[in-house]
Amino acid sequence: MPKYDLNDVIEANERLKRFAPLLQALFVELGPTRGIIESPLVPANAIKGGRSTSHGLFGNWFIKADHALPVAGSIKARGGIYEVLLHAEILSSKEGLMEAHGDPMQLISPEARRFFSKHRVSVGSTGNLGLSIGIIASALGFQSSVHMSSDAKPWKKAKLRDHNVHIIEHVGDYEFAVAAGRAQAAGDDRTYFIDDENSPHLFLGYSTAALRLKRQLDAAGIQVDSSNPLFVYLPCGVGGAPGGITFGLRHVFGDHVHCFFAEPVESPCMLTRLASMSDTSVSVQQFGLTNRTDADGLAVPRASEFAASIIKSHVSGIFTVLDEMLYEDLYLAERTVAIRIEPSSAAGFRGAEFLSRTDRGQNYLQKHGLITKMGRSTHIIWTTGGALVPVEEYQTYWERGHALHSAIPHEEGV
Numbered sequence: 001m002p003k004y005d006l007n008d009v010i011e012a013n014e015r016l017k018r019f020a021p022l023l024q025a026l027f028v029e030l031g032p033t034r035g036i037i038e039s040p041l042v043p044a045n046a047i048k049g050g051r052s053t054s055h056g057l058f059g060n061w062f063i064k065a066d067h068a069l070p071v072a073g074s075i076k077a078r079g080g081i082y083e084v085l086l087h088a089e090i091l092s093s094k095e096g097l098m099e100a101h102g103d104p105m106q107l108i109s110p111e112a113r114r115f116f117s118k119h120r121v122s123v124g125s126t127g128n129l130g131l132s133i134g135i136i137a138s139a140l141g142f143q144s145s146v147h148m149s150s151d152a153k154p155w156k157k158a159k160l161r162d163h164n165v166h167i168i169e170h171v172g173d174y175e176f177a178v179a180a181g182r183a184q185a186a187g188d189d190r191t192y193f194i195d196d197e198n199s200p201h202l203f204l205g206y207s208t209a210a211l212r213l214k215r216q217l218d219a220a221g222i223q224v225d226s227s228n229p230l231f232v233y234l235p236c237g238v239g240g241a242p243g244g245i246t247f248g249l250r251h252v253f254g255d256h257v258h259c260f261f262a263e264p265v266e267s268p269c270m271l272t273r274l275a276s277m278s279d280t281s282v283s284v285q286q287f288g289l290t291n292r293t294d295a296d297g298l299a300v301p302r303a304s305e306f307a308a309s310i311i312k313s314h315v316s317g318i319f320t321v322l323d324e325m326l327y328e329d330l331y332l333a334e335r336t337v338a339i340r341i342e343p344s345s346a347a348g349f350r351g352a353e354f355l356s357r358t359d360r361g362q363n364y365l366q367k368h369g370l371i372t373k374m375g376r377s378t379h380i381i382w383t384t385g386g387a388l389v390p391v392e393e394y395q396t397y398w399e400r401g402h403a404l405h406s407a408i409p410h411e412e413g414v
């Protein structure tokens, strides 16, 4: 396997910068950022007040608001759009429609569109990756197909159809949908399959977030060094998005950043993969777990081997959350910091509590000499999806969270 380093992250970021004018031309919502797809870093200390007790909730809290990423409404925007742009660039260079490192605007010429319309981009997804890839592929003029699992949310299918994306539904879970998509594309040289379980390009696209976060922290005057640790809590599905970000952050901040993944109790595929200490992939079903969760973005039975092999030496730990916690935190996110997220996107909210209130969390802090530094720590909860959720759908999530929140006793009400 090729080795990746910080230069690959920088190169991916440079490619996205080079393509920014094209993205700006395709998507009006990118006007204000001149074609760069990025999310704000939002102060979020108010979340602590929503907890039953703020005991042990140290440091300065932020939300990295990828739930609001433009164009695709989820963390999948960076990776998915990156890989489709890369593919379009390579394909059109081969065809002689664009010289290597030429003007990306050539990719939206009528000739390029006509050419792309004879090609297909395909992907297996529970929803958000399909949205990201379907939207950019259609915008460039490609045909696109998304292989979906039966647990994909109906509104995500409807959105994809709005973008002229062909949906193939499979009975079975995410892993099955990816395998079916891969098999179908294998026999067709006009189809490019984006393999969520094994894609360096997606991974590097995601990793660019690290460089941008560094700039946002600098702009906010937040130091990250040996006396000011940074903790990041990332929802994890197959592992590509949180893995790419972790990979990037570790290259930017070294040992001063501590990245923790959050997975559903019934779908902890990266936890089981890394804890198994074996060299072969494992499925959560082997451990008697169901892979059933309302967190559709995280409902993955088997981790990406590509992501697992790279991040095993970078990820600090993994904690699991119940669906009830996702709903409660989705509700708290709205009440305390006025953001609207989907259930998968709420998985990182318990990270700081995991560290400060469990033996394992305490052991980690102790082992790394962090106990006395917690007062100067920064905590980033990465919210990963939600901007495209229809209002009525969101309302049902919110009500569920509200009911759960009201059912438990609290020191101070929110």
Ligand SMILES: *Cc1c(COP(=O)(O)O)cnc(C)c1O
Residues within 6 Å of the ligand: 074, 075, 076, 128, 129, 235, 236, 237, 238, 239, 240, 241, 242, 243, 297, 298, 342, 344, 345, 384, 385, 386
């Ligand atoms: C896909 C997704 C994730 C996790 O990304 P992976 O690459 O699958 O690990 C997290 N949150 C949301 C909302 C997602 O759609």
